[in-house]
Amino acid sequence: MTPISVEQLCKTYVTGLNARQTVRAVDNISFTVSDGQTYVLVGPNGAGKTSLIRLLLGLMRPDKGKITLYGENPGIPKARQRVAYVPETPALYPWASGDENILYFGRLKGLAAEAIRERSNHWLRRMHLDEPRQKNAVSTYSKGMRQKLALTIALIQNPGLLILDEPFSGLDPLSRRDIIDVLKELQGGGTSMFICSHILSDVQQLAHAVHLLNLGKTVDYWNPTQGGSLEDWYIGKLRT
Amino acid sequence: MNILSIARMTLLEAWRGKVLWLTAFFAFVMVTLTYALSEYIHSSDIATYYKLLIDGGLSTLSMGLFIIAIFFTFQTIINDKKQKTLPVLLSMPLPRHSYVLGKFLGIAATIFESAILFCGILLVTLGFFIHHQLEHAHGNLQAWIPLVVWASLAFALAACMQAVGVMILCFVMESEFLILFSSFGLWGLGALSHDFRQLAEDAQTWIQPVLIGVYHLLPDFSTLNFLSDTAYQVSASSSEMALVCLYGVSYVLVVLMVFLMILAKKDIT
Numbered sequence: 001m002t003p004i005s006v007e008q009l010c011k012t013y014v015t016g017l018n019a020r021q022t023v024r025a026v027d028n029i030s031f032t033v034s035d036g037q038t039y040v041l042v043g044p045n046g047a048g049k050t051s052l053i054r055l056l057l058g059l060m061r062p063d064k065g066k067i068t069l070y071g072e073n074p075g076i077p078k079a080r081q082r083v084a085y086v087p088e089t090p091a092l093y094p095w096a097s098g099d100e101n102i103l104y105f106g107r108l109k110g111l112a113a114e115a116i117r118e119r120s121n122h123w124l125r126r127m128h129l130d131e132p133r134q135k136n137a138v139s140t141y142s143k144g145m146r147q148k149l150a151l152t153i154a155l156i157q158n159p160g161l162l163i164l165d166e167p168f169s170g171l172d173p174l175s176r177r178d179i180i181d182v183l184k185e186l187q188g189g190g191t192s193m194f195i196c197s198h199i200l201s202d203v204q205q206l207a208h209a210v211h212l213l214n215l216g217k218t219v220d221y222w223n224p225t226q227g228g229s230l231e232d233w234y235i236g237k238l239r240t
Numbered sequence: 241m242n243i244l245s246i247a248r249m250t251l252l253e254a255w256r257g258k259v260l261w262l263t264a265f266f267a268f269v270m271v272t273l274t275y276a277l278s279e280y281i282h283s284s285d286i287a288t289y290y291k292l293l294i295d296g297g298l299s300t301l302s303m304g305l306f307i308i309a310i311f312f313t314f315q316t317i318i319n320d321k322k323q324k325t326l327p328v329l330l331s332m333p334l335p336r337h338s339y340v341l342g343k344f345l346g347i348a349a350t351i352f353e354s355a356i357l358f359c360g361i362l363l364v365t366l367g368f369f370i371h372h373q374l375e376h377a378h379g380n381l382q383a384w385i386p387l388v389v390w391a392s393l394a395f396a397l398a399a400c401m402q403a404v405g406v407m408i409l410c411f412v413m414e415s416e417f418l419i420l421f422s423s424f425g426l427w428g429l430g431a432l433s434h435d436f437r438q439l440a441e442d443a444q445t446w447i448q449p450v451l452i453g454v455y456h457l458l459p460d461f462s463t464l465n466f467l468s469d470t471a472y473q474v475s476a477s478s479s480e481m482a483l484v485c486l487y488g489v490s491y492v493l494v495v496l497m498v499f500l501m502i503l504a505k506k507d508i509t
Contacts, residue, residue: 056332059508077333089327093249096255107245108332163331 001070003057003082003161003192004033009065011051011216025051026062027216028240033161035196038183038193038204042234049196051086052213053165056194067163084159088166090150094139095222098129098149101138105153117155126185127152127178144175161192168199180205205215212237242334243342249344250316251353259312263354265359266304270297274365291471293369294384297362298391298467300357308354310423313403317410318419330508337500340407344496347403356397359389387475391466397488398464402497404425405434405459412505426459434462451467463487 010032011026035037054060055067058074072079080178092101099120104118123143124134125147138146154162168176169181181212183193183206187202197203210222212231220237222230254260254414273296318344320326329339366384396507405426431437440451464484466476476484 054509057327059327059330060509061505077335079333080331081333083331085331087324087327089324091324093253093323093325095253100252102242104245104249105328105332108242108329108334110241110333150483151431178402 002032002034003037003070004031004039004194005066005068005071005149006031007054007066009052009067010056010063011055011060013051013065024216028065028167029213029218030065031211033192033194035188036190036192037208038187038195040207041194041196041212041213042198042200042203042210042230043219045240046215046217048211049213050165053163053194053196055082055084056163058240064238067160071110079135082160083163084148084154084157084161084166085163086147086154088169090143090146091151092138092146097137098134098141101149102134102153102156106156108169109157113155113156114187116156119158120152121181123152123155124148126182128153143170144172147171147175148178155186159191161188161194164193164195164197165199167195168197168202177203200231202235214238242338243345244309246329246339247345247349250343251321251446253316254350254353257315259308260354260357262308262311262386263304263358265305266300267358270300270362271359271365273300274283274369275433288363290357292455292469293366293386295467297365298388298395298470301358301362301392302360302395302465302467303396304428305351305355305395306402307402309351309399309403310406310420310427311349312350313406314410314416314423316343316347317407317441318416321410322461326507336503340496340500340503344407344492348400351399352396352401355392357409359392362392363388377421383473384470387466387473390476390481391470394466394484394488396463397485398430398459398461401459401461401464401488401491401495402430404492404499405430408495411499411506427461430459430461433458435462459491460487 001016007030007031010024013023013025015021015023020108024163027048029048030053031039041052043049043163055062056069056074058076058080061075067074069079069083074080092178093104102120103113103116106120107113111119129145129148131150138149141149146193147170151167160166164183167179171179180202186193187206193204193206195203204224207230209223212219212234226233268354272376274293276295277292321479322328326339330336363385366388402423406419406423407424409422413419436458437460438446439456440455443451469476470475
C-alpha cells in the first residue's frame, strides 16, 4: 500500500471579516510517496508546505482533490496508525520531564511502558542524548535536545511513514549530523519519509525525490540522478 | 484509555503549574477575612458571625473555583496550541473527541480537587473559631459539615460548566484577550441568566421567547448557588440535590456534544 497518495489537492484559506479575502495555500498538487522513499518538499516561506502537512495529517480538510495514507482517508484515526509527525517547533510539554513526555505520547500510541522504555533508550543513545537529563523538565533543554527528544517520541512508535517539518532548523552541526545519521538508518530500514526543509545541503543527502513548491503550486521536481547541487537548482528555478 | 491518559497529563499540568497555589491564595484570603471578622464582630451577635463566616468563606471558594476554571482551562488549551502538542496529538490515531473529553476530565478533576482542598480549609477555619475563639457559643461544627461540603461541590459543578464554555471559546476565537474577556463575560451572564428567565416570565412581548432562548443557552449558575441556604443552615432536600446535579451534568454533556460536532469539522491550524 502506498504511504502517501495526493491527487489534485486544493486548499483555500478565507480571511477577513467582511472582505472575505481568499488565499490559495495549496493549488492542484499531486504526488505519490512510495514505500521506503524519502520525499522532500522545498520552497520559500509561504509556499504552502505546512498547509500540505496539515492536510496530510487530517488536521484540515481539502477543498478539492484526494489524499490517502496507506489507502485510507487521513481524517480517520486508523489511517494515521503507521504515521508519526515531528513539527518544526518540537511539540513537548515544557513542565514535564523528557521521560514523562516520551511515556505520555507512547501510551497514546497504545504502547506498553516496557516497550516505550526499551525503544526510547535505544534512540536516545543513538542520538547522544544523555540519560540523566531525561529526569529534568524539558524547559531546561536546548533546542537541539528538544528536537532529538521529539524525534525519539516519533521513532518509538516504529512508524512506517515519518513526516518531518523543518527537522534541521536552528540546530548546531553536531545535532544535525546526529539527526541525519538516524534518518539514514531509518532509510536503510525501509521507513518512508516526507520532509519539509529549507536546509538544502542536508536534505540532498537524504532525498530520493524533491518537489519544489511556490505560492501553493508545483514549480518542478528534482531527482538525485540529475546530479549537481540541489541549492543551485532551487535558486535557478525560483529566479526564473 | 487514551482519555484517561490525557486527563492524567492535564491534572499533572495543574500540579506542576501550581494551580493549587491559587487555591491556597484564595484560602489565605478567606482565613484572613475570617480573622478580621472575628476581631470586628462581638460574640453577642453570634448568629450573624456564623452567617458572615460561611458567606465569606463560600463566596471566596466560589470565586477561586471560577478563576481556576477560566485561567487553567485557557492555559492548558492555549498551551497545547502554542506548543504544537495539539496537532501532534491529533495526528496520532486518536479521535478528536478523546482529546476533548480527556482535557475536560483533567480540568474537572483539577476543579474538584481544589474544591475539596478549599472546603477542607474552610471547615478547619470554622472549627478553629468555633472551638477556640467562641467556646461559650457552643457552636456545633458537625451541623455545618454536610452543608458546606454540598455547597462547595455544587460550586465545583458550576465551575465545570464554566470550563466547558472556556474550552469552546479557546477553539472558536483566535485572540487570547477576546477569549479571556468572553470567559469572564460568560461568568457574569451565567450569574445573571436566572434574571433573564424572571424577566421573560414578566414580559408579554416578542422579547419573551428571545429571553427564554437566551436563558436555555447560558449556564444558570444561580441554580447551583447554595450560599444563602448554607449560611441560614437550610439543607437542600435529596430530590433538589439530585435535580441540581442532573442539571449541571446534562448541561456539560449537551454542550460538550455540540462542541464535538463542531470540532469534528473544524480545521486545526
